[in-house]
Amino acid sequence: MARRRKQDPDDTASGGSARVEEERDYSVRAVERVCLILNLLQESVDGITLNEVAQTTGLPKSSAFRYLWTLESHRYVERDEERGLFRLGLGFVGMQSRHLEILRERARPSLAALRDEFGETANLGLLDGDHVIYIDIVESRRGVRLAAARGDHDPLHSTALGKAIAAHLPEDRVRSLLETTGLPPRTSSTITSLDDYLDELAKVRRAGYAVDNGENEEDGRCVAVPLLATHLPAAISVSGPASRFSMQDVKRVAKTLIEVAAGIATNPLTEER
Known part of the structure; x- marks a missing residue:
C-alpha cells in the first residue's frame, strides 16, 4: 500500500x-x-x-x-x-458464507425428495474441525423420527455422515482428528478402536456408502454417501428409527443416495448465473 x-x-x-x-x-x-x-x-x-x-x-x-x-x-x-x-x-467457509448457501440451495430439493420417497429424515453434513456439522435437515413427517437440528455437531466416528466423509480423507488426517477427540462409546455398538474404525472406512470405500447401525443412538439407523464432486468434505444421509428402518431398507436407500449425490452440481463454489 x-x-x-x-x-x-x-x-x-x-x-x-x-x-x-x-x-x-x-x-x-x-x-x-x-x-x-x-x-x-x-x-x-x-x-x-x-x-x-x-x-x-x-x-x-x-x-x-x-x-x-x-x-x-x-x-x-x-x-x-x-x-x-x-x-x-x-x-x-463459515456457516453464513455464500459458498455453503449455494451447496445448501442445490442439495435441498434432493433432501426433500429423499424425505418424501422414504419417509425418513434427510441430512446434509460437513466436516467442521473434528466433528460433523449439520448444514441442512429435512425432517420426516412422522411423529416418531430421528433428527438433529441445523448447526448441531456429531462425532466423526459414530455417525454415517462422519464415516462417509472420513473414508475419503487422508489416513493421517483421520488419525490426527481422532487423536484429538478419541472414540468414546456413544452406545454399546459404537466403534471404539482406531484400527477397527479404519477397517470400517475401507468397507465404506468399497461399498460406496456408510452405515450407522445404532452406533450414535441406540435406536437409530442412518446411511450416508459422500459428495465427492463438490471438493468439500460433505455428505448426505437418510436417518430413522431402527425399529422401522431395516438393514434391507438401508441398501435400497443407499442406492438412491449414490444416484442423488452424483446428480448434485459438481462445483458448489461457483454461483449459478
Missing part, C-alpha cells in the same frame, strides 16, 4: 532537503506471498502442488511448504496427501 504525503511549505523553503518520499511502500513480503498462494488456490478446482506454489512465489520448496503448513494449521489450506495437492480449507 502507498500513501501520498502532502507537501509541507517548509520543505519548499529548504529546497526539498527535508522532503520525505512522496510514495511509501508499506507492503510486507510475507503477506504478499500468502496472498499469492491464496489466489493460486482460489483459481484451482482440483488443487495445486508444492512446486506450483514455489514457482509462483519464488520461494524455495522448503519455505513454500512452511507457508502451506502454517495455513493448514489454521484451516485455510487442506492437504491431499495421496495426490500431493493443496486446496482451500474450511477456514474461509
